[in-house]
Amino acid sequence: MAKKKTEENKQQPAVVNETSLAFFEKYINNPSPTGFEWKGQEIWLDYIKPYIDDHYVDNYGTAVGIINPTAEYKVVIEAHADEISWFVNYITNDGLIYVIRNGGSDHQIAPSKRVDIHTDNGIVKAVFGWPAIHTRLGGEKEEAPTLKNIFLDCGCTSKDEVEALGIHVGCVITYEDEFMVLNNRYYVGRALDNRAGGFMIAEVARLLKENNIQLPFGLYIVNAVQEEIGLRGAEMIAHRIKPNVAIVTDVTHDTGTPMINKITQGDLACGKGPVISYAPAVQNNLNKLLIESAQKANIPFQRQASSRSTGTDTDAFAYSNDGVPSALISLPLRYMHTTVEMIHKEDVDNVIRLIYESLLNIQNGQDFRYIK
Ligand SMILES: [Zn+2]
Numbered sequence: 001m002a003k004k005k006t007e008e009n010k011q012q013p014a015v016v017n018e019t020s021l022a023f024f025e026k027y028i029n030n031p032s033p034t035g036f037e038w039k040g041q042e043i044w045l046d047y048i049k050p051y052i053d054d055h056y057v058d059n060y061g062t063a064v065g066i067i068n069p070t071a072e073y074k075v076v077i078e079a080h081a082d083e084i085s086w087f088v089n090y091i092t093n094d095g096l097i098y099v100i101r102n103g104g105s106d107h108q109i110a111p112s113k114r115v116d117i118h119t120d121n122g123i124v125k126a127v128f129g130w131p132a133i134h135t136r137l138g139g140e141k142e143e144a145p146t147l148k149n150i151f152l153d154c155g156c157t158s159k160d161e162v163e164a165l166g167i168h169v170g171c172v173i174t175y176e177d178e179f180m181v182l183n184n185r186y187y188v189g190r191a192l193d194n195r196a197g198g199f200m201i202a203e204v205a206r207l208l209k210e211n212n213i214q215l216p217f218g219l220y221i222v223n224a225v226q227e228e229i230g231l232r233g234a235e236m237i238a239h240r241i242k243p244n245v246a247i248v249t250d251v252t253h254d255t256g257t258p259m260i261n262k263i264t265q266g267d268l269a270c271g272k273g274p275v276i277s278y279a280p281a282v283q284n285n286l287n288k289l290l291i292e293s294a295q296k297a298n299i300p301f302q303r304q305a306s307s308r309s310t311g312t313d314t315d316a317f318a319y320s321n322d323g324v325p326s327a328l329i330s331l332p333l334r335y336m337h338t339t340v341e342m343i344h345k346e347d348v349d350n351v352i353r354l355i356y357e358s359l360l361n362i363q364n365g366q367d368f369r370y371i372k
Contacts, residue, residue, distance in 0.1 A: 028179040029189075032082055033082065033084075033174055034082040034083065035082070037082050041223060044081065054066040064222050064237065064241070067219040067221075073364050074220055074241060074244050075217050075243065075246075075362055076220045077221055078201065080225070080313055081233075082226055082233070083195065087170060087171070094158070097126065097152040097162065102229070105337065110145055112127070114127050116175070117172075119168075120166055126153060128153075152173070185271075188341065188342050189339075191341070192333060193251040204356050207352070231312070235316045238316055238320035245368070247328075248329070250312040250331070251343070254270045266305065268304060270342065273299065274351045275330035279328070280309075286368050289361055290327055290354065294357070
């Protein structure tokens with residue numbers, strides 16, 4: 001039965017609420033270093049379990065929530081669960097610690113940050129030290145932070161003391177910065193890239209349940225590990241699920257802040273809506289479905305083009321199996337890979353809405369091929 005437009009507008013699903021925001025905060029504050037994501041995955045699964053029929057976790061920790069697990073046609077919505085971090089690489093005889101990256105951690109922001117070193121005995125605190133401004137010789141060119149000169153100080157004076165704390169080569173290190181809301185407009189925190197994505201796909205599952213939607217296909221809500229070191233978790237799980245369609249969500253750069261070149265990076269901003277991508281890995285008929293879904297539901301969106309690859313799990317799904325129709329919905333974000341990543345509240349709501357509306361528009365068994 002046809003409904004009037006006004007009624008349809010009234011039925012627009014509610015998005016982030018107090019309970020889901022509390023989950024988001026807890027999820028963000030929990031460290032989830034690449035390769036060591038399991039605690040975050042547990043928190044995520046606990047939240048999503050009431051909204052799914054089944055779930056599993058693979059050998060490397062990718063978590064999959066499933067609605068209609070027996071359906072033949074499989075649609076994936078996906079985000080990545082891992083957080084960039086550091087590894088302990090070398091402990092000096094004086095008890096200082098040099099690090100290497102685990103993912104794209106930024107050496108420029110390290111000096112003066114407080115960190116958590118993850119050991120078998122629990123968290124050990126440390127700081128990235130840096131020579132005082134007074135001791136850096138005036139007139140000389142300042143030395144910039146690089147992997148070769150940033151180091152951690154955990155308050156020890158010898159290697160033995162460091163090791164007695166449970167620290168060894170291979171321990172992972174995360175920053176201690178926590179979630180906050182800025183001016184009631186932005187969520188701020190570490191690794192909103194891409195745990196905001198895990199949050200948003202979980203919210204889609206919640207909306208489907210709360211609105212009593214019976215999808216005609218199997219929905220696989222995938223929170224993949226190890227994206228930050230090369231889309232690895234998505235590669236593994238795409239092979240296992242063998243989906244018919246994949247809608248991936250990740251973050252992209254707000255290019256409106258200083259020192260970013262719009263000529264090369266495009267013109268994208270927080271608060272202006274989800275970003276729809278054009279790239280060879282993006283299947284155009286699926287992309288059209290996303291755009292039409294946005295237009296029908298009055299969801300604002302922006303467009304981005306990527307040369308060659310999107311650099312997101314979209315590529316891993318697209319080029320898996322025999323080629324999986326895949327598309328990317330990105331969340332604009334300021335200051336990527338810093339500890340103060342910022343995303344706009346309305347964009348979060350609108351990405352959730354866009355994924356939700358797109359799912360309602362996918363037919364069971366839909367054939368996305370260009371020529372049939
Ligand atoms: Zn990233």
